[in-house]
Amino acid sequence: GAKAIGKNKYHYYTKSMREQALKRVTLISDMRNAIKNEEFFVLYQPIYDLKTGKITKAEALIRWQHPTHGVVSPYDFIPLAEETGLINEISDWVFEQVCKNICYWRQHYLPELQVCINTSPMQYVDTENGIATWLEHLRKSEISPQAIVLEITERLLMSADHTVSDILAQFRAAGVQVALDDFGTGYSSISYLQKFTTDIIKIDKSFVHSINDSKINRTLCEIIIMLGKKLNLQVVAEGIETSEQNEILQALQCDFAQGYLFSKPIEPEELTALLRDSS
Ligand code: C2E
Ligand code: MG
Ligand code: MG
Ligand code: MG
Numbered sequence: 634g635a636k637a638i639g640k641n642k643y644h645y646y647t648k649s650m651r652e653q654a655l656k657r658v659t660l661i662s663d664m665r666n667a668i669k670n671e672e673f674f675v676l677y678q679p680i681y682d683l684k685t686g687k688i689t690k691a692e693a694l695i696r697w698q699h700p701t702h703g704v705v706s707p708y709d710f711i712p713l714a715e716e717t718g719l720i721n722e723i724s725d726w727v728f729e730q731v732c733k734n735i736c737y738w739r740q741h742y743l744p745e746l747q748v749c750i751n752t753s754p755m756q757y758v759d760t761e762n763g764i765a766t767w768l769e770h771l772r773k774s775e776i777s778p779q780a781i782v783l784e785i786t787e788r789l790l791m792s793a794d795h796t797v798s799d800i801l802a803q804f805r806a807a808g809v810q811v812a813l814d815d816f817g818t819g820y821s822s823i824s825y826l827q828k829f830t831t832d833i834i835k836i837d838k839s840f841v842h843s844i845n846d847s848k849i850n851r852t853l854c855e856i857i858i859m860l861g862k863k864l865n866l867q868v869v870a871e872g873i874e875t876s877e878q879n880e881i882l883q884a885l886q887c888d889f890a891q892g893y894l895f896s897k898p899i900e901p902e903e904l905t906a907l908l909r910d911s912s
Contacts (some may be wrong), residue, residue: 675730676898680891690747694898720753743908749782754789778808787819838872
């Protein structure tokens with residue numbers, strides 16, 4: 634009867650909750666060993682200059698090849714890494730890989746590329762071991778700071794902490810650029826542009842996906858692009874999947890494009906080949 638079904642549902646529900654909690658705990662403990670077990674890898678998604686059609690930037694995106702779960706999405710493990718503090722170690726590892734790849738591209742005389750690296754708010758809290766160590770590393774290395782872009786989100790700027798703006802200012806003074814990711818999805822995107830200096834804004838893919846659905850979505854993209862021009866910022870549209878979306882963005886004079894229409898995230902060797910072809 635109804636009661637039995639209800640009861641079963643209840644059991645099913647608690648079981649799945651328990652499973653989820655277990656999965657969470659296992660993922661967290663597995664994540665602690667993932668670096669030394671070499672389960673992480675970095676893919677690069679090319680970003681194209683819409684005026685020249687050339688790849689001038691690429692976004693570094695982490696992947697986790699879990700021994701039993703297959704490839705785990707960063708949407709699933711980055712939040713856990715942030716909760717547990719593992720994010721600092723993981724981010725440093727990503728930075729290290731990016732530096733290695735940049736050195737390789739440089740040594741092989743490939744066209745210069747800016748690599749965009751996603752960063753998490755927690756990296757800006759620890760002033761000793763946090764992201765500031767990247768600056769030191771860059772100073773000691775042969776990598777030009779101009780080759781690096783830090784991607785930040787409004788979540789970081791919301792803290793309104795002046796250590797955050799101090800750290801970002803130090804990076805910018807050294808020549809590292811700052812990109813505001815997922816632009817438009819927060820509550821006060823425009824006010825952050827006024828308070829924190831950035832170089833690039835990335836239009837969130839939710840706006841790009843809906844660009845041909847309605848006049849209002851198209852207008853929103855248009856306004857973000859105009860804002861970028863007025864403030865002298867580069868504008869990247871992310872998540873372009875169709876040629877219709879691309880045509881609209883080109884008509885609106887968007888500067889840069891990133892999305893499956895052009896390329897999905899690829900292995901560093903594949904990016905090397907693309908850069909070679911285009912040079
Ligand atoms: P994000 O920084 O906004 O990165 C863009 C995401 O959109 C990537 O997902 C990318 O694969 C996906 N994407 C690109 N083009 C398209 C498209 O045309 N259509 C659709 N539907 N999606 C597209 P991914 O690689 O799964 O990463 C998800 C998020 O995880 C990233 O969003 C970023 O917030 C975070 N993340 C990834 N790598 C790192 C990392 O190394 N460190 C940190 N802190 N976060 C990372
Ligand atoms: Mg990003
Ligand atoms: Mg240097
Ligand atoms: Mg984004």
